Amino acid sequence: MNEPDLGATDPDRDPGVEEILRVRRQRGPVERSAPGPVAWFDVRRRGTGHFAFSLNRITGLGLVFYLYLHLAVLSQLLGGADAWNSFLQTATTPLFLGLDVLLVFGLLAHGLNGLRLALVGSGYVPNRQKALFWSLATFGAIILLYSAIHVFGADG
Amino acid sequence: MNGTRRFRVHRFDRDAGPATTQEFEVPVGEGTTVLEALRWIQLHRDPTLSLRHSCFHASCGTCGVRVNGKEGLACVTPVEREGGTVSVEPIANLPVLTDLVVDMAPFVERFPAPHPIVRGSEFIPGAQTPDDVEEYMRFEDCIECGLCLSACPVAATDDTYVGPAALAYAQRMLEDDRGDREALLDWADKDNAAWRCHAAFECTEACPSDVRPAQRIMALRKELRGRGKASERATTSLPATEEVG
């Protein structure tokens, strides 16, 4: 049986990304399921894995936004006790506490799915990725419920 | 279930402006496939409708389309599975030549090299072969239909990602101990190759041929994890068990 020609990986024959993109553009419109990044969040007729990917991406971007929001908010501390304590008045209103719960949801979703990605993506349990997603989601839901109860002060 | 169904078919002529859709009322019966419906349209309504097909039984990989947004081989996709208007579009992430026909060259070019499509058969290891036959050969499972690339959310935005079919091919080569191992690992160990996958597993969902590209990409990563260490020629095999739940 012939061995395949893997001179394809020879750098002298490698056209490079730019050449490939140029040739591709010449070929005419590429059919997409949805324009650009919208495709990442289009879960219609897609399975658990795609849903997990979309969730991870949206929570990741949300958490990056939160990181900078958080640093900005904490900068209030530089203004001393009055500035901070008056901020705390707003921070303990139901709306803000609700946003805190949203944050916990984002952290749990991203963190637990991230754990699934680390395991599955290193080659462990590739045939159990759906089961892993749902069991981690269940665990996360329990933690979220407990956190929501606590944040709103119901357990004192 | 006899009667007619409405089909909304993607139409595109490179000389005639942007893509459009065209609707047809098609008579269907129990078990009518999308391919049969499309051929009915060609024969009775519009002979200019362009599509590809060959074997009629899901072994050639030619007739890939998206039916109501979901990838499938038209020859084995039953119409009655779909509700409402049945939309038929070409597979995604490849250039459209016309109507339902895409340019498969960018798909094939993602593979690391001109690649063999036959390999040794695993089914009858102990069987005796006739004197002049060394081993039985078989076709690879992958029929290069492109459904996996169409379903992949990374390929939806990145044309430089090598994609599930190419990565699955590389993993099979390693698993069977064929080809240049280091060259294959080098090819795979890149940000636009094995490490670009985000584990959506849509390629495995879409594959009509049990290639399980997502699992193979993860097996490939397991192989790459051991790089740099003193290596025996141990290869990582695809896990045999099916997904449960």
Added chain:
Amino acid sequence: MNSPMPTGSAPTRSRTWRWTAITGLALLVLVTIHMVAHHFVVEEIGGLRSYDDVIAYISTPVIFVIEGIFLVVVTIHAMLGLRSVLFDLGLGASRRRLIDRGLLALGVVTVVYGFVLIGVLASRG
């Protein structure tokens, strides 16, 4: 004939996924510590500390170190994550290099600002 797939501008032996995973796993621990410390310890509503309590908290050496490590690890993970999202857009080699440099700069600025912030607060304690 088949032509070879481009190797692109990325070097052989990509390590970014690995480091995203490693920082991510570390964050499972660090974020849990951080969230518990800031929402589940203090008795007030939401577990939030008053100004004086914050100063006392952050000027404790062990806490300062842990929060500092958390800051560095979360910034690395965030930058790698953003890089992954941006690289999924299929951009050319020069844009990718620009993104790498931009994210490195953003990461450095973030960590520096964070340390300045907690440093100033700790010095008031």
